[in-house]
Amino acid sequence: MASMLDDLLAQGITDSTDFPDDATTPGLRSFDDALRCGICRDFYDAPVSLACGHCFCSACIRSALPEKAQCPTCRKEASESQLRRVVAVESAVHAWKAARDLILRFALEEERRKSRPVLPSLSQTRKSSNGNHSERLGQKRRRRDSPLPPSSDDEIVAIPSSPAPSGSSTPDISSLPDLVECPVCQKDVLSSKINMHLDSSCKKYLFEGSTPTGSNTGAESSKSKQKQQWSHLFPGSKGKNVPAKAKDRDQSKTKTKGKGKGKSRATPDVDVTDESLEHLPKVAYDIHPRQRISEMLAESGLPTHGDKNALARRHARWLVLYNANIDRDPKQRHTLDHLRQELKAEEAEGRTKKETVDDVVAYQKANKGTFAKLTEAARPKKPIKVKKAKEGTPVLDGDEVRDPGLAEGRNSPAGHEVIDVDDSES
């Protein structure tokens, strides 16, 4: 198999099929599956339900509904206004992520135990390939056959029979910074900074995500400044969420520079853990000039390069990420800077990009080699004339090389030849 694929599979993506089938460990595989979103197939992140009762990750369904206003599972009519958080499922996912590695080990142990009498040779090979694990257990407990409740300090060991072993099922949690609650002011502080924080009489080194004042200067700790940031998050509704005293403050020095190259601003964030935060309204980009969309992006601390379509797409995606974040348990929410990074990473991957090539000539020059390679790779596959447009399109990766036949509207008789050629191969 593809080495590239193997690399990807080795990344440790969990799947419900990691568990033995329901005959061996009844319900476990189904349970793991039941906590996964039908769109991304991962564990629910900020689960929300539609009127029909089907549940999805907030970001997933918020991306799907603009494409088609119906439930992806049952096709019943649906709209974003129906979305409601499903707190119970969110808690269940949270708990299951924490328990999963342990349960998976028990389950695989059980599978091994059950299969042993039937297929002694198989279980033998499994055992030896899993020697590390068994040995470890064996050291701590004398019996190795029975499913063992491992001691708490027992390190979780990768189980070879599972394509997606432990250690990766709780990426969200492991990637969170190491926060502790300050015993004096009860705010979140990085554990490495807690002493310095206390030394500063709880003024400095607060974790950025929990409060806008913080590690950068510590000087501008006025509350109204924090509130002021709200106005930037609610374009079009300025003043509604802003206390009067914040309004007459000078806003110019905050985050309206607007020239940043996609870097997240060093500006402080709003308190994302605030339970009363509301979803941002959708924007009808068609009725706004490019300038206005650019302002909206700047107000949210987002990059403003690209044409109008790119700006609108970026802002729409921002709304999805932001609103999905609101659908998370306030304690689990990401900081706005985190969201900005996420958006940036997505754009870099080209997932939300597409026609954001600003300078076509420069782009063509810079990618001349790539185009030549693509043309070269495509040529032997197509002993026929190809639409010029197809070749000239800036292609971001190798996809199109393989894709020519799939292009719409290619109904020249040439296509017929492709079929014949392929037939002669087989």
Next chain:
Amino acid sequence: MALPKRIIKETERLVADPAPGITAAPHDDNLRYFDVTIQGPDGSPFQNGVFRLELFLPEEYPMSPPKVRFLTKIYHPNIDKLGRICLDILKDKWSPALQIRTVLLSVQALLSAPNPDDPLATDVAKHYKENEKDAQRVSREWTEKYASA
């Protein structure tokens, strides 16, 4: 190239636990492009045939459907001579909850149940409507000629 987790998972499942009569394997240099084979369903004129298809997952997948095309010639009212397939879930009835496996199973089902009332290859559909027996005979012939394993 970063590949969404979902695609990696689907690929893993397709390779490890393929649906009956269907194989799908990604290209090493482009993991969004799959070589697919579908066995003609028993009891259909396409029985005993092995049909090659290509499947491509566009950037927007799963928000937009995969692109699927027959590479093997087939005499079917809903599949034209370029191999394009007339199947609702590949067009307006796509849902992001569907996946590669379900799409290929639907294509397989389409072989069992040609729908000449919603034709793509009009001449074939006409043939099927006017003289189904004879049309099936041609389908069998083509299967034997182009799709014999």
